[in-house]
Amino acid sequence: MKTKTMPSLMVEETEDRTLLAVKDLRTWFELKRWGFISVGFVRAVDGVSFDLKRGEAVTIVGESGSGKTTLLRTILGLARPTGGEMFFAGRRLNGDRGQMERDLTWLRWQTGFVQQDPYGALAPFMNIRRILMEPLIINKVNKAEREQRIRESLEEVRLIPVDEFLPKFPHMLSGGQQQRVVVARALLLHPMLIAADEPVSMLDASVRVEILELMSRIQKTHQLGVIYITHDLSSVRYFSERAFVMYAGKLVEKAECKEIVHNTLHPYTQVLLRAIPDPEPENVAQMRDIPAGEPPSLIHPPSGCRFHPRCPHIIEGLCDVDEPPEFEPIPGHFVECWLYKDNGSPGTE
Amino acid sequence: MTRSTSRGAQLATDTVEDLTRGDGPILKVEELFLYFRASYGVVQAVADASFELGRGRTVALLGESGCGKTSLARAILRLLPRNVETYRGRVFLDGRDIMKFSDERFRREVRWREISMVSQAAMNALNPVLKVGFQVAEPLLLNHKTGKQEAYDRARDVFRVVGVPQDFMNRYAFELSGGMRQRVIIAMALITSPSLVILDEPTSALDVLTQAGIMNALKKIKHELGQSFMLITHDIATSSELADEVVCMYAGQIVEHSKAERFYREPLHPYAEKLMASVPTLREDKRLDFIPGQPPSLFDPPAGCRFAERCHKRFERCAEDPPLFVHGDETVRCWLYEKG
Numbered sequence: 001m002k003t004k005t006m007p008s009l010m011v012e013e014t015e016d017r018t019l020l021a022v023k024d025l026r027t028w029f030e031l032k033r034w035g036f037i038s039v040g041f042v043r044a045v046d047g048v049s050f051d052l053k054r055g056e057a058v059t060i061v062g063e064s065g066s067g068k069t070t071l072l073r074t075i076l077g078l079a080r081p082t083g084g085e086m087f088f089a090g091r092r093l094n095g096d097r098g099q100m101e102r103d104l105t106w107l108r109w110q111t112g113f114v115q116q117d118p119y120g121a122l123a124p125f126m127n128i129r130r131i132l133m134e135p136l137i138i139n140k141v142n143k144a145e146r147e148q149r150i151r152e153s154l155e156e157v158r159l160i161p162v163d164e165f166l167p168k169f170p171h172m173l174s175g176g177q178q179q180r181v182v183v184a185r186a187l188l189l190h191p192m193l194i195a196a197d198e199p200v201s202m203l204d205a206s207v208r209v210e211i212l213e214l215m216s217r218i219q220k221t222h223q224l225g226v227i228y229i230t231h232d233l234s235s236v237r238y239f240s241e242r243a244f245v246m247y248a249g250k251l252v253e254k255a256e257c258k259e260i261v262h263n264t265l266h267p268y269t270q271v272l273l274r275a276i277p278d279p280e281p282e283n284v285a286q287m288r289d290i291p292a293g294e295p296p297s298l299i300h301p302p303s304g305c306r307f308h309p310r311c312p313h314i315i316e317g318l319c320d321v322d323e324p325p326e327f328e329p330i331p332g333h334f335v336e337c338w339l340y341k342d343n344g345s346p347g348t349e
Numbered sequence: 350m351t352r353s354t355s356r357g358a359q360l361a362t363d364t365v366e367d368l369t370r371g372d373g374p375i376l377k378v379e380e381l382f383l384y385f386r387a388s389y390g391v392v393q394a395v396a397d398a399s400f401e402l403g404r405g406r407t408v409a410l411l412g413e414s415g416c417g418k419t420s421l422a423r424a425i426l427r428l429l430p431r432n433v434e435t436y437r438g439r440v441f442l443d444g445r446d447i448m449k450f451s452d453e454r455f456r457r458e459v460r461w462r463e464i465s466m467v468s469q470a471a472m473n474a475l476n477p478v479l480k481v482g483f484q485v486a487e488p489l490l491l492n493h494k495t496g497k498q499e500a501y502d503r504a505r506d507v508f509r510v511v512g513v514p515q516d517f518m519n520r521y522a523f524e525l526s527g528g529m530r531q532r533v534i535i536a537m538a539l540i541t542s543p544s545l546v547i548l549d550e551p552t553s554a555l556d557v558l559t560q561a562g563i564m565n566a567l568k569k570i571k572h573e574l575g576q577s578f579m580l581i582t583h584d585i586a587t588s589s590e591l592a593d594e595v596v597c598m599y600a601g602q603i604v605e606h607s608k609a610e611r612f613y614r615e616p617l618h619p620y621a622e623k624l625m626a627s628v629p630t631l632r633e634d635k636r637l638d639f640i641p642g643q644p645p646s647l648f649d650p651p652a653g654c655r656f657a658e659r660c661h662k663r664f665e666r667c668a669e670d671p672p673l674f675v676h677g678d679e680t681v682r683c684w685l686y687e688k689g
Contacts, residue, residue: 063556063557063558064556174643175414176643204413204414204583205413205583205584205585205624205627205628206413206623206624206627206639206640207639207640208627208639209627209629209637209638209639210639210641212637213637213639231556231557232557232629233557233631234586234629234630234631235629237629237634238629238637261631261632271558272557272558273631274561275557275558275560275561276557276561276586276631277561277564277586277587277589277590278586278589278630278631278632278633279585279586279588279589279613279625279628279630280589280613281589281592281609281610281612281613281614283589283590284568284589284590284591284592284593284609287565287568287569288561288564288565288590290558290561290562290565291558294526294528
């Protein structure tokens with residue numbers, strides 16, 4: 001059996017349990033006038049660091065335009081980082097150009113991508129068999145194995161009986177079933193990491209939980225690393241153990257989900273939490289306390305802390321001048337905010 | 350004001366029903382049906398919808414995609430596509446049966462005057478080459494009775510109500526953020542001071558903070574102007590921000606109509622129960638549930654209860670089509686509540 005197992009896989013077994021290490025990652029997009037004069041950069045991802053252990057699931061929460069999708073695309077090798085380092089299973093990823101290409105082929109074997117809009121992610125003119133065959137052909141899996149892998153992954157996502165689904169086209173499936181096909185496709189190459197960009201935001205409430213449970217079961221059985229992206233803080237807990245809050249290209253708070261919800265440190269996260277309703281009839285009587293303003297431009301981000309123009313706890317002369325480094329006031333709970341510079345108690349709320 | 354005089358003129362010509370105006374429900378829908386013709390057969394988009402909405406109250410129309418929420422709203426506003434197969438029932442607005450109105454009279458007297466609508470994703474449909482101030486004032490300008498100055502003054506008023514700075518009157522749509530554009534659309538729906546505003550997914554494409562801002566604005570309008578709203582959404586958590594009562598739809602039928610206090614705590618219909626159990630909550634730690642299977646096809650809905658196939662409380666009776674049962678203040682389409 002000709003399987004493309006890379007020699008480097010053997011090396012990693014001796015290494016630590018870190019699957020993905022991202023250090024000070026930057027992805028800036030150059031803005032050009034008349035096609036060649038550089039007029040600035042869109043700092044979509046600007047100094048992001050985190051670790052992901054093997055078999056761990058993390059969630060990145062942020063509003064649209066906060067750079068969360070760009071971060072994911074950079075990790076998957078779909079966008080080229082402009083600075084910082086990435087280590088995937090012990091391998092440094094962004095070397096010189098030639099190295100990068102070789103790394104990418106390997107990286108794409110090891111990662112699966114679950115897109116946001118299942119209907120847009122599945123070619124309408126291909127049936128399910130062909131859709132799932134495609135990545136196997138591209139990655140040169142031998143013919144005998146293809147069919148078997150397709151069946152395995154369809155069974156994994158509970159699209160059974162498999163034979164009934166194989167000849168169908170995407171439009172013949174419901175949204176939930178389409179999303180299962182997308183998940184099945186991400187699993188085909190037996191990756192170590194699954195990246196999911198808002199996997200359930202296009203689905204109905206009653207179907208969402210089913211897909212979430214499916215993904216978390218797959219994650220546990222295969223010990224997969226999973227990065228979820230969502231804008232919905234209330235569902236974070238059901239995705240993963242840890243969550244990162246992203247604002248204007250930076251991860252402003254990193255902690256376990258329970259900590260984020262019940263012991264919120266960063267003012268932005270606090271504001272975000274206040275804005276989210278639970279389905280309670282009392283909501284009718286209360287106004288939500290939300291700050292004025294919009295997320296900042298990523299071309300000319302504010303000096304100092306990027307949240308300072310909207311922050312209710314701004315420290316004049318500090319927050320608007322210096323960018324806050326990462327503090328760890330509580331072990332395992334990281335926050336980029338000057339309020340915690342003495343590692344003291346929050347002093348808010 | 351021009352409006353009150355025109356209303357006075359109508360009173361003389363209208364039928365006796367007009368006399369009930371003023372204290373009854375603002376909207377009363379009775380046995381409304383809307384079927385569409387399609388190449389495969391007939392789509393039963395709305396089947397036998399009946400409900401009432403009190404003055405100054407907000408009803409949230411909840412349900413999954415494809416359950417007929419938007420079709421019901423469009424049936425009320427008579428915004429119908431060409432392939433309508435059946436369109437019948439009674440819709441009383443302020444005591445007048447507006448289903449009896451001719452299309453022309455409906456257009457002149459009801460649509461946008463009495464009932465206006467914020468359509469889904471309408472914020473992306475603003476005219477890019479006209480200033481938003483003009484677009485908001487347009488419904489009044491077209492109605493010849495209002496002068497230009499008066500219309501713009503009124504537009505400035507509604508801009509204030511929805512929380513858009515007044516100098517935005519002279520801006521174009523592309524100069525506004527998504528949240529501001531959505532507010533402009535809401536202003537457009539409010540400018541004629543309609544009796545009822547239908548909001549179709551007003552916040553679904555917006556960010557969490559923007560969404561909360563819009564909801565705040567709508568709450569303010571509701572409390573200050575006593576505006577009646579019909580809120581169509583699939584986002585149950587957000588709907589609780591505005592709803593006094595909830596109409597829950599499944600497969601083209603209204604399955605439950607309850608007060609908000611009842612619906613968000615312990616809904617009656619098994620479908621609503623499961624739906625509520627599938628909503629993730631931020632503060633409370635609960636185990637999420639989901640509904641196995643899929644909603645039935647509206648081409649050929651199953652005989653009997655349409656939810657029976659996926660229902661966890663199914664029993665023999667469910668093979669028959671359940672009518673709406675009254676259970677206390679609530680109505681529910683389920684045999685479990687036959688005894689009342």
